[in-house]
Amino acid sequence: MKTEILRMLRETDGYVSGQELCNKFGVSRTAVWKVMNQLKDAGYEIEAVQNKGYHLLSVPDLIDKIELSSIRNTGWAGNEIFYYESIDSTNTKAKELAEEGYPSGVLVVANQQTAGKGRRGRVWISPKGTDIYMTLMMKPDIHPNHASMLTLVAALALAKGIRRETGEEVQIKWPNDIVLNGKKICGILTEMSVQFDCINHIVIGIGINVHNESFAEEISDTASSLFLESGKHFHRAGIIEAFLEEFEKTYAVFLETEDISRLQKEYNALLVNMGRQVHVLDPKEPFDGKAMGVTNKGELIVDTWESRKLVSSGEVSVRGIYGYV
């Protein structure tokens, strides 16, 4: 009921009458009044005017189940939300839930991670209350060999979601970092459990630096936050919801062909590497070249002076004003 009342308050321009709420939920005036007080305690600013009803003035920057559910507008993505004030890693939790039998679409969100994971065993710095740490769990019926493309699908959806919600012109650094003014503000860690020819589950872990005001000196040249780059504080739940909506749409397009041929153009348009010098840390031999976009399989096309190469793994840095990032 709390979620539904909050949703009604959000969706009503004027006032929501107390009597209307009583009738809708079959409860007393006192019960409605209690919910309003709980919401106020949580940080929602609610005005109560006699003979008119309740009116929502402002919302706090929460990302808990009530807040996310009250703005949820998706089909399968986030069909069940697990929120934690603090957790080791949202990816680890999402994998556990998958093994326990939870269905595709579960979203794990945390306000803090004590053992946040980055790619290749690195740490993802996850302070309390400033950023977004979330993992979407899926059990898709696609071939395992096609699944690595999902990380590009997620990057595209994330870039579009952030652009829509914040107006900031974020870009994608291949394969799946999101950058703003050339600095990394989001990372995606996709992990997958596979049998021979079928997928047990995939978890798409996303960290977004939203309000973060400082980074360790070692990474401050390359890492930043939406706040540091734009000077604005954005509503975290809005960004999460925007991502989920964009992901559902983008994923549906991916499923049509089980590759990114119909997303390629849009992805390339947001690709920060596009047309720029890149340095490819190929496991066999590093090389330099010019990035020319991605193929329909998600490989990065890199032209060197002697040949065209397709990069499907390894790390790629982009030449920027401050050298390679």
Added chain:
Amino acid sequence: MKTEILRMLRETDGYVSGQELCNKFGVSRTAVWKVMNQLKDAGYEIEAVQNKGYHLLSVPDLIDKIELSSIRNTGWAGNEIFYYESIDSTNTKAKELAEEGYPSGVLVVANQQTAGKGRRGRVWISPKGTDIYMTLMMKPDIHPNHASMLTLVAALALAKGIRRETGEEVQIKWPNDIVLNGKKICGILTEMSVQFDCINHIVIGIGINVHNESFAEEISDTASSLFLESGKHFHRAGIIEAFLEEFEKTYAVFLETEDISRLQKEYNALLVNMGRQVHVLDPKEPFDGKAMGVTNKGELIVDTWESRKLVSSGEVSVRGIYGYV
């Protein structure tokens, strides 16, 4: 010390002198005598002759850490052995150990599984003491897209190991079942945890029906055991060790090319499907054809009357005397 003494008893044709053992391990006669009694209690038949020493007459059909370690003759495979009298699933345990940071090569063995897993969410019947349930965990530095071939590598190693240890002419049913007289006696369940372009870990779970004397009626046409097909009882630890040795060798060949081009011939020679009518449960449309072996990527080549098809997923049944198996 117990493992080492057992190994010496095994490797010595005549008698191992008590004094020699005292010197070797720097312990008293009583300490040696205690170990001998422990081994006898575990089921090892040991003869003690005055002025000659100890002699091993027979070994019990154990698959615990002591027994497996005393015959272990491999490099990395089985570098650490976890034995359980009963466990839910050796694959689940191996995945946990991988996540906890254990290195490549850990072997999990159980005498019983309470939630044994087969492919595609099926159950693997795992009664106590009769069969082999084991999982080899690896953290290989290969591309995730090449990893599905490991299940064929495992099948080949398993077929070779069983042939060597038992003399029974088992065959492979694509991709990774082991059959004897056309009936399934082993199954392999490979599960993998992957990031975008690197593997967290792979677990290769293997169930081998060794002494099993009966199967449920529903599966008795297709499932069997080494005992039922050969009339003989084989030593389970010997089969495990033979598999590990063959797997190390076969895997090293796989690594040379990261595909099965150098194993193809050997695999095809053991393939029960070879040259026979098969029914392919293709997810899109089932079809029939003649199996012509595997490609260097491990796909099954199936010739239909109109074209040659490469099967990389789905299930394939083979036409036998009793219909399709």
